[in-house]
Amino acid sequence: MTLLPPRVQPGNAQLGLVIDLDTCVGCHACAVNCKEWNTGGHSAPLPDHDPYGADPNGVWFNRIHTFEAGEGTASRTVHFPRSCLHCEDAACVSVCPTGASYKREEDGIVLVNEDACIGCKLCSWACPYGAREYDTDAGVMKKCTLCIDRIYNENLAEEDRVPACVSTCPASARHFGDLNDPDSEVSQLVSERGGKELMPELGYKPVNRYLPPRAAKKEQGPSGVGASLPPLADLAPDGDSRFLRWVDRVLSR
Amino acid sequence: MPGDFLNPEERIDLSPEIGDETKTTTCYMCACRCGIKVHLRDGQIRYIEGNKDHPVNKGVLCGKGSAGIMQHYSPARLTKPLKRKGPRGSGEFEEIEWDEALKIVSARLAKIRAEDPRKLAFFTGRDQSQALTGWWASQFGTPNHAAHGGFCSVNMAAAGLYTIGGSFWEFGEPDWERTEYFMMFGVAEDHDSNPIKMGLSTLKERGAKFVSINPVKTGYSAIADEWIGIKPGTDGAFVMALIHELLHADKIDLDYLVRYTNAPWLVIRDPGAADDGLFARGADGEPLCWDNNTGQVADARLAGVAPKVIGEVTLDDGRTAVPAFQLMADRYMDTNYGPEVAALRSGVPAHHIRRIAAELAEAAFDKEIVLDVEWTDWAGRTQDKMIGRPVAMHAMRGISAHSNGFHTCRAIHVLQMLLGTIDVPGGFRFKPPFPRPCPPPQKPAGKPGQVQPDTPLPGPPLGFPTGPEDLLVDADGTAQRIDKAYSWEAPVSAHGLMHMVITNAWKGDPYPIDTLFMFMANMSWNSSMNTSGVIDMLTDRDAETDDYKIPFIVYSDAYWSETVPYADIVLPDTTYLERWDCISLLDRPICSADGPADAIRQPVVQPDRDVRAFQSVMLDLGARLGLPGMTNEDGTPKFPGGYPDYLVNHERAPGIGPLAGWRGEKGDSDGTGAVNPDQLNRYIENGCFWSHEFRENQRYYKHANRDYLEYAAAAGWIGSSDQIVMQLYSEPLQKFRLAAQGHGDIRPPEQHRVRVGGYFDPLPTWYRPLESQDGIEDEYPFYALTQRPMAMYHSWGSQNAWLRQIHTSNRLYMNRNKAELEGLQDDDWVWVISYHSRIKVQIRLMEGTQQDTVWTWNAIGKRSGAWNLDPDAPEAKKGFLLNHVISELLPPKENGYRYSNSDPVTGQAAWYDLRVRIEKAEPGDAADETTFPQFEAQPRRGGHSLRDNILRYGGLFKPKRSKNDGDCQ
Amino acid sequence: MHPAYSVIFFTTASGAGYGLIFLMALFGALDGVPADPWFGAVGLGLGALLITSGLLSSTAHLGHPERAWRAYSQWKSSWLSREGVLATATYVPLVLTAWGWVIAKSLDGKFAFIAAVLAMMCLLTVHSTGMIYATLRTISAWHNKLTVPGYLCFALLSGAAWFHALAQVFGYQTPEVALVVIIALFLSFYIKRKYWRSIDTQPGPATPESATGLGDLGKVRLLDPPTMTENFVQREMGFSIARKHTHKLRRICFFTYFLIPIVLTGLTSSAQPWLAIPGTLIAAISVSVGVVVERWLFFAEAKHVSMLYYGAETS
Numbered sequence A: 001m002t003l004l005p006p007r008v009q010p011g012n013a014q015l016g017l018v019i020d021l022d023t024c025v026g027c028h029a030c031a032v033n034c035k036e037w038n039t040g041g042h043s044a045p046l047p048d049h050d051p052y053g054a055d056p057n058g059v060w061f062n063r064i065h066t067f068e069a070g071e072g073t074a075s076r077t078v079h080f081p082r083s084c085l086h087c088e089d090a091a092c093v094s095v096c097p098t099g100a101s102y103k104r105e106e107d108g109i110v111l112v113n114e115d116a117c118i119g120c121k122l123c124s125w126a127c128p129y130g131a132r133e134y135d136t137d138a139g140v141m142k143k144c145t146l147c148i149d150r151i152y153n154e155n156l157a158e159e160d161r162v163p164a165c166v167s168t169c170p171a172s173a174r175h176f177g178d179l180n181d182p183d184s185e186v187s188q189l190v191s192e193r194g195g196k197e198l199m200p201e202l203g204y205k206p207v208n209r210y211l212p213p214r215a216a217k218k219e220q221g222p223s224g225v226g227a228s229l230p231p232l233a234d235l236a237p238d239g240d241s242r243f244l245r246w247v248d249r250v251l252s253r
Numbered sequence B: 001m002p003g004d005f006l007n008p009e010e011r012i013d014l015s016p017e018i019g020d021e022t023k024t025t026t027c028y029m030c031a032c033r034c035g036i037k038v039h040l041r042d043g044q045i046r047y048i049e050g051n052k053d054h055p056v057n058k059g060v061l062c063g064k065g066s067a068g069i070m071q072h073y074s075p076a077r078l079t080k081p082l083k084r085k086g087p088r089g090s091g092e093f094e095e096i097e098w099d100e101a102l103k104i105v106s107a108r109l110a111k112i113r114a115e116d117p118r119k120l121a122f123f124t125g126r127d128q129s130q131a132l133t134g135w136w137a138s139q140f141g142t143p144n145h146a147a148h149g150g151f152c153s154v155n156m157a158a159a160g161l162y163t164i165g166g167s168f169w170e171f172g173e174p175d176w177e178r179t180e181y182f183m184m185f186g187v188a189e190d191h192d193s194n195p196i197k198m199g200l201s202t203l204k205e206r207g208a209k210f211v212s213i214n215p216v217k218t219g220y221s222a223i224a225d226e227w228i229g230i231k232p233g234t235d236g237a238f239v240m241a242l243i244h245e246l247l248h249a250d251k252i253d254l255d256y257l258v259r260y261t262n263a264p265w266l267v268i269r270d271p272g273a274a275d276d277g278l279f280a281r282g283a284d285g286e287p288l289c290w291d292n293n294t295g296q297v298a299d300a301r302l303a304g305v306a307p308k309v310i311g312e313v314t315l316d317d318g319r320t321a322v323p324a325f326q327l328m329a330d331r332y333m334d335t336n337y338g339p340e341v342a343a344l345r346s347g348v349p350a351h352h353i354r355r356i357a358a359e360l361a362e363a364a365f366d367k368e369i370v371l372d373v374e375w376t377d378w379a380g381r382t383q384d385k386m387i388g389r390p391v392a393m394h395a396m397r398g399i400s401a402h403s404n405g406f407h408t409c410r411a412i413h414v415l416q417m418l419l420g421t422i423d424v425p426g427g428f429r430f431k432p433p434f435p436r437p438c439p440p441p442q443k444p445a446g447k448p449g450q451v452q453p454d455t456p457l458p459g460p461p462l463g464f465p466t467g468p469e470d471l472l473v474d475a476d477g478t479a480q481r482i483d484k485a486y487s488w489e490a491p492v493s494a495h496g497l498m499h500m501v502i503t504n505a506w507k508g509d510p511y512p513i514d515t516l517f518m519f520m521a522n523m524s525w526n527s528s529m530n531t532s533g534v535i536d537m538l539t540d541r542d543a544e545t546d547d548y549k550i551p552f553i554v555y556s557d558a559y560w561s562e563t564v565p566y567a568d569i570v571l572p573d574t575t576y577l578e579r580w581d582c583i584s585l586l587d588r589p590i591c592s593a594d595g596p597a598d599a600i601r602q603p604v605v606q607p608d609r610d611v612r613a614f615q616s617v618m619l620d621l622g623a624r625l626g627l628p629g630m631t632n633e634d635g636t637p638k639f640p641g642g643y644p645d646y647l648v649n650h651e652r653a654p655g656i657g658p659l660a661g662w663r664g665e666k667g668d669s670d671g672t673g674a675v676n677p678d679q680l681n682r683y684i685e686n687g688c689f690w691s692h693e694f695r696e697n698q699r700y701y702k703h704a705n706r707d708y709l710e711y712a713a714a715a716g717w718i719g720s721s722d723q724i725v726m727q728l729y730s731e732p733l734q735k736f737r738l739a740a741q742g743h744g745d746i747r748p749p750e751q752h753r754v755r756v757g758g759y760f761d762p763l764p765t766w767y768r769p770l771e772s773q774d775g776i777e778d779e780y781p782f783y784a785l786t787q788r789p790m791a792m793y794h795s796w797g798s799q800n801a802w803l804r805q806i807h808t809s810n811r812l813y814m815n816r817n818k819a820e821l822e823g824l825q826d827d828d829w830v831w832v833i834s835y836h837s838r839i840k841v842q843i844r845l846m847e848g849t850q851q852d853t854v855w856t857w858n859a860i861g862k863r864s865g866a867w868n869l870d871p872d873a874p875e876a877k878k879g880f881l882l883n884h885v886i887s888e889l890l891p892p893k894e895n896g897y898r899y900s901n902s903d904p905v906t907g908q909a910a911w912y913d914l915r916v917r918i919e920k921a922e923p924g925d926a927a928d929e930t931t932f933p934q935f936e937a938q939p940r941r942g943g944h945s946l947r948d949n950i951l952r953y954g955g956l957f958k959p960k961r962s963k964n965d966g967d968c969q
Numbered sequence C: 001m002h003p004a005y006s007v008i009f010f011t012t013a014s015g016a017g018y019g020l021i022f023l024m025a026l027f028g029a030l031d032g033v034p035a036d037p038w039f040g041a042v043g044l045g046l047g048a049l050l051i052t053s054g055l056l057s058s059t060a061h062l063g064h065p066e067r068a069w070r071a072y073s074q075w076k077s078s079w080l081s082r083e084g085v086l087a088t089a090t091y092v093p094l095v096l097t098a099w100g101w102v103i104a105k106s107l108d109g110k111f112a113f114i115a116a117v118l119a120m121m122c123l124l125t126v127h128s129t130g131m132i133y134a135t136l137r138t139i140s141a142w143h144n145k146l147t148v149p150g151y152l153c154f155a156l157l158s159g160a161a162w163f164h165a166l167a168q169v170f171g172y173q174t175p176e177v178a179l180v181v182i183i184a185l186f187l188s189f190y191i192k193r194k195y196w197r198s199i200d201t202q203p204g205p206a207t208p209e210s211a212t213g214l215g216d217l218g219k220v221r222l223l224d225p226p227t228m229t230e231n232f233v234q235r236e237m238g239f240s241i242a243r244k245h246t247h248k249l250r251r252i253c254f255f256t257y258f259l260i261p262i263v264l265t266g267l268t269s270s271a272q273p274w275l276a277i278p279g280t281l282i283a284a285i286s287v288s289v290g291v292v293v294e295r296w297l298f299f300a301e302a303k304h305v306s307m308l309y310y311g312a313e314t315s
């Protein structure tokens, strides 16, 4: 359905990811595991063109960018995973002429029905986050499915019913849950850590949120900036009197 | 239909079966050895995921591990044994049968063994079967064996083993759950890949402070609370300044030092004497201390003594001695080791050094942890609690790969000891089988008389010398090993010097060899320094005989790497999903600080090519050669079932075999026990690993914890349950120094004296990295480094269709400000010039790089045609190796002699000492936007070429959807 | 944005087609030109040819042209779908008008009404083409109030230029016809100039800081892209041209769609047929070339906000 579902109701889930930029080390594990899962999953395959050639490029639902924020030694290197944000106001859906792109009413997941997609790519133009991945080989648009074939999968153990990228992240930088439920773990994280919406000015109301790097515990000594240990009775810093304090220490093995 | 038209509904299979079969095994996309579950469907690999129960990775998987499918189906896989047809390096081979290959090799080796076993140099890269390969070498009788440690991290291993009895490398870990302050020195990715990532995330969650000392801010450093962009090679100065501050403020744990280290041991002060600087010892060789209780010397190891740590004492023989602590304090309290001097050396401002010292003291002493866990110390005394000092440290190759790395690493250990943070709650924790005595009692075999035709060595080829008498040199001081390990050039080279083998073998120095046998190391490319030079040496011929200078090369690889074309015989290995393997306690184990563990690999798929697991091939060769351990009395092979047979049935000592789990006939004995024929099945049932959890009272203070020590002794990890005393002051180093000063029978030849005498300092010292000495920095102002990219494993990731997209080529990263001052812009092409050679590369500017440093991702550059990639692949045309500008030899000394570019103590390859100059490439040079040097393309060769240019892996598993099912293959 | 030739051809050809049909219908219904079946057949035929080939070429870049029929379904929300529906629906009044003009030889009464409907449908179709672009918030150069007027003007201009040439060929030239051309020329000139000014000065909808949410830490710069070679999004959205080239192309565009045609139209419109016919034909060709360049620039100059994730400093 190309029309977006009506405004999200309190009871309707808005499933999504919360990505912690404070702990992401940029290892690409989530991206590769996403590819691995999905290339044999609901959207199989995620083809790779010229895989061993001069211009390799493949379909990936999740990609890791690296940014630097700030300048000089005070700058921060931030690894930035980017996949579909399952927007509430997903123009990628409303521009789709065929109804292949749709947002599920029950959980807010934005999907492409490959069998209805004509491969016009308009949805990719409408996505501000560059999250749509065209499969030139099959002539259809593909994208992050939020691992729809895992999160409800009854063949998986309960605790494994999370997206592949979440279960694989070694730094626990990825969290999955219902962002429409204020009590969910992910919503709590967002409110505690000031989770950010990307490009709010575009009005897409992305569901996924990014937890900004925590304020660094930088120069936080016992007495803050410029702290140092008070030297003890150091009248002669290089003379033998330096040792006096240890001479009579009663020690025992 | 209108319904479908207006609202084309998608049928989603929400609960697909992942596969029809799941097998567990151990990942080998890097050396971290995580547990994996491999899901198969119709015999094809559908999905690899982390094994949640596994002690190493607890279910997570890294990017490399997730790309295992593409490694397994790589088009660069070798398919059959190869015999060289064209000239070396041409890549022209003829395929031969295994039997022929093994006959050729065993005939050659049998001859060598009968004449002079040293003529076989058997070196095995990042080998996870060193327990087998080391044993094989000693059974053969050649001392010329080592694995990759010498070019990797022997500085860490040796410094740790000589100082604290364990080491950072992968033999210990921070107490992630308890530490409050974590300092990480020079780590980009490391062997503990997933555990470190999990650990850092735990720290952040807990709000502990994480400080990264690293010239580059990427990866782990990117998420550090504080980044210290230090100048490469200067960490020693920085750490010693921290020590200086702590000593001056008396923020040290003197009780810990007295109990657990040799701080109170008395050091003889008798300048000029043959035992000056050695420990004063009693009649039975026991080290002495001054006991304040009795007012006389006493066995320093005794419980209950009240040792003096300061003050000169008079020994029974009338000579004087001082506690090691005093020597240490004396040195580091000097202003020469203070923050101001360190700031000049390291570029870390003095006030930061002071502050960090204060923070360390605060974390260690004000945040002391007390665990109410009763434990028994080595002397049998019950202690009612475990005191924790929550400061933890980890260091790796940023420290190790410098020629001053041994001392720097020792300095870090001294800092840890002063803070009392080794194997305490919140500190750095040993992983069993460590700690071991400092150093472990094993000595290298291969002294002149020990190498005999057709005879095994009396011991393993690698070990830990404690004085000149343990060196492998002849009466003239000439090296006995081809890599000159354990010679005066690198006396404590506990892991050998694999990076010198080709150069020395080519030169015939110290002697010519016949066969170079290598396994799993890309020695003509990224694991050698001076790559172009090495390529020439491998192909160089003797002017008179026209024979190759290195007569015969046998190599086992699994893929069409850069090194394969230089082999005369290629033994194609399986992939990690096709073979049995063992991650053994006898080797580099996967234990955690809370208990021992080991693991296996089992074949999850069968090879579809004519390849054999290398370990089984070695056992086969061993049997063909009649090596005693591998042959029965009647000459038949001892392990006809190959490696799995050996894993179960081989015993190193009675009851001790490669695998510690489910021993005993019924499999009810852990650690030691009789052979259990069903052992492998038991591993498989348990997810291919075995682990044991220590009791609460065994988990800390392992060096002095009786319950732990007794367990360890019973398991055969250590010889006795005696306390392991950490060595603040290192007597073995002093012994080498004394020899250099002319004492003893075994002395360094004249030309090495100053060097040995200078670098063998019993207390950690700092000196400028060798390549930075002699004022070279004016001409070559930049330090040049490499880092491990998290999504690539050395050179072998480039054949991986997924991983190579992430790192198809590499750039040289420079500090933005500095580059702009030099008139350089993003994307410029530049020349990187060292005193040895030059390369042309493209730059990228960044903020988070120390301003005098340039760096790149390691091993992305490929030789054209290697790995079965398109000859025009960006890896070859835009990627580059820094190795081309690193020389394996230092500039000549006055007498013309060139030492290897290594740490003078351990022989560790000094990759990161490199200094370079950067010049903008002229428009002419830059016009052709390819890196320099370029090599002639190696012909492509591999198992599977792609029929078309699209890889549709997984199409097979596509779920059946609506009527028009995917037509993908 | 990557200037795909099929899309450029589609929008320019169908624009010209709808413009031409629009003017044919309008002039026909208002008796501005006589109901000459030949003139009708050639005029409407050329228009139909242009829109049909345009529409066909637009399916050339589809991954699944055989499913193109599905694009009619989402007219409730998708401008692309609306355009498809309108474009197809326009064939109905087009055929009827052609029937009236060519077969019934009359454009009076109900045929006049149908022609008026046809003119209307042409406008709406071009309008919805423009709206496909104008509604994309991701591309500030398109999400611009001048996008739709631009599409309309350029459709009118290219239609008018061809209408003018045809009128000359058939000898039905009137001052009104020339006037339409002149008006269309000035209108397009005005709109395009304003458009270019506006996209040159208008900031993008987002910044690297808002795209990453990292603005609190300072200026945000890309260090490393996710893959070293370009992916689909970079190829599709990452097209960019140098300022230098933009200026050159804008100048070529201005010459071809405006300067040459206005001079030719002014000089030749009321001249003898031997001069007027080639003059106006060349003017029409020049306009068409100009419109193609304009359309190429429309794509090439448009920056997609997603490129902020790939190192673009502005969007």
Ligand SMILES: Nc1nc2c(c(=O)[nH]1)N[C@H]1C(S)=C(S)[C@@H](COP(=O)(O)OP(=O)(O)OC[C@H]3O[C@@H](n4cnc5c(=O)[nH]c(N)nc54)[C@H](O)[C@@H]3O)O[C@H]1N2
Binding pocket: B030, B031, B064, B126, B152, B153, B185, B186, B187, B188, B189, B190, B191, B192, B193, B213, B214, B215, B216, B230, B231, B232, B233, B234, B235, B395, B396, B397, B398, B399, B402, B785, B786, B787, B788, B789, B790, B791, B792, B793, B794, B855, B912
């Ligand atoms: N993904 C991946 N993981 C790997 C590997 C791989 O190839 N890929 N290789 C494995 C192997 S064999 C090894 S040995 C380990 C090595 O793992 P690491 O120890 O992480 O080794 P490097 O990548 O060499 O990282 C060295 C780090 O030290 C920094 N550095 C360089 N010089 C100095 C210095 O003087 N002082 C300080 N403080 N820092 C410095 C560099 O900037 C870099 O960040 O990784 C293992 N893990």
Ligand SMILES: Nc1nc2c(c(=O)[nH]1)N[C@H]1C(S)=C(S)[C@@H](COP(=O)(O)OP(=O)(O)OC[C@H]3O[C@@H](n4cnc5c(=O)[nH]c(N)nc54)[C@H](O)[C@@H]3O)O[C@H]1N2
Binding pocket: B125, B126, B148, B151, B152, B153, B519, B520, B521, B522, B523, B526, B527, B528, B556, B557, B558, B559, B560, B561, B562, B563, B573, B574, B575, B576, B614, B786, B787, B793, B794, B795, B796, B858, B859, B882, B883, B911
């Ligand atoms: N400039 C620079 N150079 C460096 C370093 C650096 O930091 N900077 N780091 C150094 C360090 S620490 C290391 S450890 C080395 C690593 O360097 P290498 O040990 O050369 O590592 P790889 O490139 O992974 O090459 C290993 C070889 O093993 C092969 N192989 C892979 N899997 C298998 C298998 O299952 N069986 C067999 N038989 N072969 C297999 C691969 O195809 C490859 O040819 O690089 C060193 N080189």
Ligand code: SF4
Binding pocket: A023, A024, A025, A026, A027, A028, A029, A030, A031, A064, A079, A081, A168, A169, A170, A171, A172, A173, A174
């Ligand atoms: S797996 Fe986790 S740490 Fe690694 S890149 Fe993805 S989010 Fe970051």
Ligand code: SF4
Binding pocket: A083, A084, A085, A086, A087, A090, A091, A092, A093, A110, A126, A127, A128, A129, A130, A131, A132, A143, A204, A206
């Ligand atoms: S991120 Fe892009 S593809 Fe995903 S819902 Fe939002 S607009 Fe659509």
Ligand code: SF4
Binding pocket: A095, A096, A097, A098, A099, A100, A101, A112, A116, A117, A118, A119, A120, A121, A122, A123, A124, A140, A141
């Ligand atoms: S490419 Fe497919 S999903 Fe995207 S807009 Fe076109 S038809 Fe819809």
Ligand code: SF4
Binding pocket: A033, A034, A035, A037, A038, A061, A062, A083, A084, A143, A144, A145, A146, A147, A163, A164, A165, A166
């Ligand atoms: S949710 Fe699934 S499809 Fe989406 S990025 Fe994560 S792994 Fe990929």
Ligand code: SF4
Binding pocket: B027, B028, B029, B030, B031, B032, B033, B034, B057, B060, B061, B062, B063, B064, B065, B066, B193, B194
């Ligand atoms: S860290 Fe990654 S590559 Fe290494 S063993 Fe673990 S999963 Fe495999």
Ligand SMILES: [Mo]
Binding pocket: B148, B151, B152, B153
């Ligand atoms: Mo290594």
